[in-house]
Every structure is written in structure tokens, then in C-alpha cells.
Amino acid sequence: MQNASVFKVFFMSKAKKRSDCPVSCSLDIWGDKWSLLIIRDLMFAKECTYGDFLKSAEGIATNILAARLLVLEENKIIEKLAHPDSKAKVLYKLTRKGIDLLPVMIEINLWAEKYFSIPEDRKALLKEVKKDKAGFIKATTKELES
Amino acid sequence: MQNASVFKVFFMSKAKKRSDCPVSCSLDIWGDKWSLLIIRDLMFAKECTYGDFLKSAEGIATNILAARLLVLEENKIIEKLAHPDSKAKVLYKLTRKGIDLLPVMIEINLWAEKYFSIPEDRKALLKEVKKDKAGFIKATTKELES
DNA sequence: GTACTTACTTGCAAAATGCAAGTGTTTTTA
DNA sequence: TAAAAACACTTGCATTTTGCAAGTAAGTAC
Numbered sequence: 001m002q003n004a005s006v007f008k009v010f011f012m013s014k015a016k017k018r019s020d021c022p023v024s025c026s027l028d029i030w031g032d033k034w035s036l037l038i039i040r041d042l043m044f045a046k047e048c049t050y051g052d053f054l055k056s057a058e059g060i061a062t063n064i065l066a067a068r069l070l071v072l073e074e075n076k077i078i079e080k081l082a083h084p085d086s087k088a089k090v091l092y093k094l095t096r097k098g099i100d101l102l103p104v105m106i107e108i109n110l111w112a113e114k115y116f117s118i119p120e121d122r123k124a125l126l127k128e129v130k131k132d133k134a135g136f137i138k139a140t141t142k143e144l145e146s
Numbered sequence: 147m148q149n150a151s152v153f154k155v156f157f158m159s160k161a162k163k164r165s166d167c168p169v170s171c172s173l174d175i176w177g178d179k180w181s182l183l184i185i186r187d188l189m190f191a192k193e194c195t196y197g198d199f200l201k202s203a204e205g206i207a208t209n210i211l212a213a214r215l216l217v218l219e220e221n222k223i224i225e226k227l228a229h230p231d232s233k234a235k236v237l238y239k240l241t242r243k244g245i246d247l248l249p250v251m252i253e254i255n256l257w258a259e260k261y262f263s264i265p266e267d268r269k270a271l272l273k274e275v276k277k278d279k280a281g282f283i284k285a286t287t288k289e290l291e292s
Numbered sequence: 293g294t295a296c297t298t299a300c301t302t303g304c305a306a307a308a309t310g311c312a313a314g315t316g317t318t319t320t321t322a
Numbered sequence: 323t324a325a326a327a328a329c330a331c332t333t334g335c336a337t338t339t340t341g342c343a344a345g346t347a348a349g350t351a352c
Contacts, residue, residue, distance in 0.1 A: 020263075023251065024203075024204055032178065040169045050300070058164040065300090088349040088350060089298065097261055109168045117166075178308095207310050233319085234319060
């Protein structure tokens with residue numbers, strides 16, 4: 001199914017684009033309750049296995065996870081890597097396109113910090129972010145890039 | 147139904163919170179394909195009527211629009227105002243909490259600009275943003291605040 | 293070789309979405 | 323001033339997506 005490239009081109013990658021608006025185009029890819037949590041996990045952990053995502057606090061269902069990972073991969077936000085220790089495991093990591101969502105992720109965190117009570121460790125991280133946002137983004141981007 | 151305050155407190159405002167993560171909390175409110183488009187419209191237009199939202203390029207259904215507006219209002223992202231010209235019309239506008247999503251909105255636009263082809267007029271606006279991001283946010287925030 | 297881990301897939305019920313057609317006020321028009 | 327139009331929604335119903343539980347197939351550990 002994944003290798004049936006003709007079908008893939010026509011049906012899978014060709015998601016319906018609602019408009020040319022950049023916000024709309026973005027939401028077409030990751031505008032749901034789970035995708036940004038997957039991306040968050042990868043930003044914190046750099047690399048995750050399928051099982052790692054399932055362990056996250058929010059409790060994503062296995063079928064939803066598989067579906068989201070596929071869409072994110074099709075849209076080149078994440079990529080699959082062979083796990084060095086085992087052929088049974090798969091490593092997921094952010095592409096440059098995915099890493100470039102870091103500023104979005106940071107601003108979401110800063111907004112939420114202002115209006116919700118958030119965990120202390122996250123607060124500490126955001127304190128670092130606020131000290132030098134550009135520096136934080138640059139350093140983290142470098143670290144996430146292989 | 148909207149005035150049955152006991153029910154409202156128990157069932158409507160008490161949306162299920164999946165975790166304490168700021169990203170998760172944010173997505174619980176506006177993590178869908180439509181909410182950020184409503185917020186986008188309000189950031190561009192400052193105030194919108196119900197009909198204005200329906201006119202947007204993406205074509206939101208009337209029932210979905212009503213549902214999203216209610217959630218955004220319950221979560222104090224937007225507020226309803228009486229229209230100065232007519233009792234038949236309702237004006238929606240962003241609260242401070244909603245206006246504070248401007249940095250998120252900007253970063254989404256900048257990300258999308260890098261990876262999609264976007265309309266020229268939006269490109270021009272983003273050029274302004276990049277010239278002085280903090281200044282743009284400050285000025286726009288001031289303008290959106292009544 | 294048997295049991296376990298890992299990354300998924302499948303089936304089905306429940307919820308959300310989308311479409312078309314109302315409904316009840318206000319406002320405009322004749 | 324009565325009828326038509328505008329406006330902000332609701333409602334009913336079909337389709338799609340989500341969520342849960344239970345598989346399955348390949349790889350690993352003992």
C-alpha cells in the first residue's frame with residue numbers, strides 16, 4: 001500500500017488544499033489535536049520510536065499515531081531512520097522543515113505559560129528561551145539537525 | 147441552553163484536559179482545522195460578523211462556525227459585541243488573550259512562507275514583519291485592542 | 293524454538309464534520 | 323405598514339474521523 005506510488009501520488013500526497021492562505025496550508029498538514037504533540041516530542045527528545053510516542057502523557061491511540069506519522073512523513077516534516085541497535089525498531093526524527101516549526105512551538109509555549117499553569121520544568125526552559133530567543137532557536141536547531 | 151449556567155459550567159467549559167503540557171492545553175482549545183482561521187480573520191479585520199467568517203476562502207460550514215465561536219468565547223479568546231449599526235448583527239473581536247496569539251500566528255506564516263507558495267500581498271506583509279518583528283507585534287496589538 | 297518486544301493493522305462504536313434546509317429576530321423595501 | 327430580505331444561528335442527516343480493543347507480522351532474547 002505504501003509502495004503503490006501511483007495511488008500515493010494521486011490519493012495520499014494530494015491532500016485537499018482549502019486555500020492559498022499560509023495558515024490554512026499549515027493547518028491542512030498539522031492542524032489537529034495530535035500532530036504538534038508528536039512534533040513536540042521530537043523537539044524534546046530529538047529522536048523517538050513508535051513506542052516513545054505512545055508513552056506520552058496525552059495517550060494517543062496506536063492507529064491515530066500511525067496515521068499522523070504517515071501524513072507528517074508524506075509532508076516531509078519527519079523522516080524514518082533505521083535504529084542502530086535493532087531492526088525491529090524505527091527511529092523518527094524531524095527534517096529541517098520540521099525543525100523550522102520550533103519558533104511556532106516556542107510561541108505556543110509562551111502563550112500557554114501566560115494563560116495556564118504549566119509544569120515547573122517547562123517554566124524553567126521557557127525562562128532560558130526568554131533570555132535569548134534567537135540564540136535558543138539557533139542552538140536547538142543545530143542540535144536537532146543530526 | 148446557553149444560559150443554563152449549571153450545565154455550562156459542568157459540561158461546556160469543562161473540556162477534557164489531556165495533560166498539563168502547554169502545547170496540549172493550547173491544542174485542546176484551538177487545535178483543529180478551523181479555529182486559527184477564525185483568529186486569523188479577526189487579526190486581519192479586527193472585527194468580524196458571523197457572515198464575514200462565512201465569506202472566507204476556506205468555506206467553513208455554518209454549524210461548525212457556530213460551534214467554534216462558542217468554544218473560543220468560552221475560553222475567552224474572543225468576545226461578542228453589539229454592532230453599532232444594527233441589532234441584527236453581532237461583532238466578534240479578539241480579547242487580549244486572543245490578541246496574544248499574534249506571535250504564534252506570525253511564526254506560522256513565516257514557516258509557511260518558507261515551504262509553500264503564498265499570495266503576494268501576504269508576502270508583502272511578512273516583509274514588514276521581518277523588518278521589525280517586535281515592533282510589528284506591539285503596533286498590531288495596540289490596534290487590535292479596541 | 294518459544295516467548296517477548298516492536299511497529300503497526302483491523303473492526304467497530306462513538307464523536308466530529310459537512311451539507312442543505314430550516315427558524316427566529318431585525319432591517320429594509322415597496 | 324405589510325412583505326421581503328438580511329442576519330445569526332439550529333436542526334437533521336449522511337459522511338468522515340476518532341478512539342478503543344484486539345489482532346498480526348517481523349525481529350530479538352533466552
